[in-house]
Amino acid sequence: VLERGVDLEKVHETEPFEVAWAGEGRFFVQFLRPAPGTQVELRVQISPDGLQWIDHEGVAPLTSEAVGIVSIPVDNFGHWLRLRSEQVSGNEAPMLRIYLELKE
Secondary structure (H helix, E strand, O other): OOEEEEEOOOEEEOOOEEOOOOOEEEEEEEEEEOEEEEEEEEEEEEEOOOOOOEEOOOOOOEEEEEOOEEEEEEEOOOOEEEEEEEEEEOOOOOEEEEEEEEEO
């Protein structure tokens, strides 16, 4: 679990997570406090050093209504991963729980 209950107030980025040992992963984003009608954009980001970040070129941004749970598979990511969440519409701020599952 990367985030246990973060209020999404415009933009949130998870802490960097070192993943060089893993071959594939999957982010799960659960909306603990749903916000029907609010759209959230989720972007997987990669880094060579955990300091400088770019969007992962192999994972398209996912836009979802802020209800339920969404899943984002990821591979070919190098050494560092994080997830960037942005509220792109709506007035209600959802609360997020973010998981990252990894395997070789």
